[in-house]
Amino acid sequence: xxxxxxxxxxxxxxxxxxxxxxxxxxxxxxxxxxxxxxxxxxxxxxxxxxxxxxxxxxxxxxxxxxxxxxxxxxxxxxxxxxxxxxxxxxxxxxxxxxxxxxxxxxxxxxxxxxx
Amino acid sequence: xxxxxxxxxxxxxxxxxxxxxxxxxxxxxxxxxxxxxxxxxxxxxxxxxxxxxxxxxxxxxxxxxxxxxxxxxxxxxxxxxxxxxxxxxxxxxxxxxxxxxxxxxxxxxxxxx
Numbered sequence: 204x205x206x207x208x209x210x211x212x213x214x215x216x217x218x219x220x221x222x223x224x225x226x227x228x229x230x231x232x233x234x235x236x237x238x239x240x241x242x243x244x245x246x247x248x249x250x251x252x253x254x255x256x257x258x259x260x261x262x263x264x265x266x267x268x269x270x271x272x273x274x275x276x277x278x279x280x281x282x283x284x285x286x287x288x289x290x291x292x293x294x295x296x297x298x299x300x301x302x303x304x305x306x307x308x309x310x311x312x313x314x315x316x317x318x
Numbered sequence: 319x320x321x322x323x324x325x326x327x328x329x330x331x332x333x334x335x336x337x338x339x340x341x342x343x344x345x346x347x348x349x350x351x352x353x354x355x356x357x358x359x360x361x362x363x364x365x366x367x368x369x370x371x372x373x374x375x376x377x378x379x380x381x382x383x384x385x386x387x388x389x390x391x392x393x394x395x396x397x398x399x400x401x402x403x404x405x406x407x408x409x410x411x412x413x414x415x416x417x418x419x420x421x422x423x424x425x426x427x428x429x430x431x
Contacts, residue, residue, distance in 0.1 A: 236419075238419075240422075245424075246355075246406055246424070246425055246427075247422070247424050247425070248361070248408060248410075248422035248425075249422075250419065250421075250422075253419060294360055294361070298420075304349070304351075304366060304368075304373065304374060304412075305351065305363035305366060305374050305376055306351075306353075306361070306363060306410075306420060307363075308360040308361050308362075309360060310359070310360050311360055
């Protein structure tokens, strides 16, 4: 099974500043998808951003962008101009395009935004 | 836009009892996934269904079973409940042409006492 590692259990950022959350994964596949999900205190899982492995261009969604390094199997999330509403648990997730369609999640990074 | 619906949102059961969780996918979505998220843990995949057939199986205990019905809703049946089954159970759905993306429901919080 694929493994997803988030080495930062907790992170904090000052409001309006930028923060980067790390994620690495282990796979032997060449085609797959990567995601960042946000889980606020409501526990709802909210898709933040996704990246197709075959795309070289890093995905961007407003203040959220990723740094996808396929060779290094790294998929970090950058949050710019952090807002109080960004405070949440962030999960990195991997999905194969071939063998099954389940998500493999990392253990999460708890992000605190300091006013 | 319509989202994934899960019911009930909260459920309290005693040990050895049975629980049934329901999931209603987004209209036109044909694939349903079940995940279990224990306290302070990441979601763990349990099982998925595509077009009413089991498509993938994860760490689902033998005490649990699930199915997808003709209207594409799914039910997760949990028997002989144990204290360790207390968790948030997510259902997610997707449409095969957009199968790389899963939309999550709000979850059912199950507490076993």
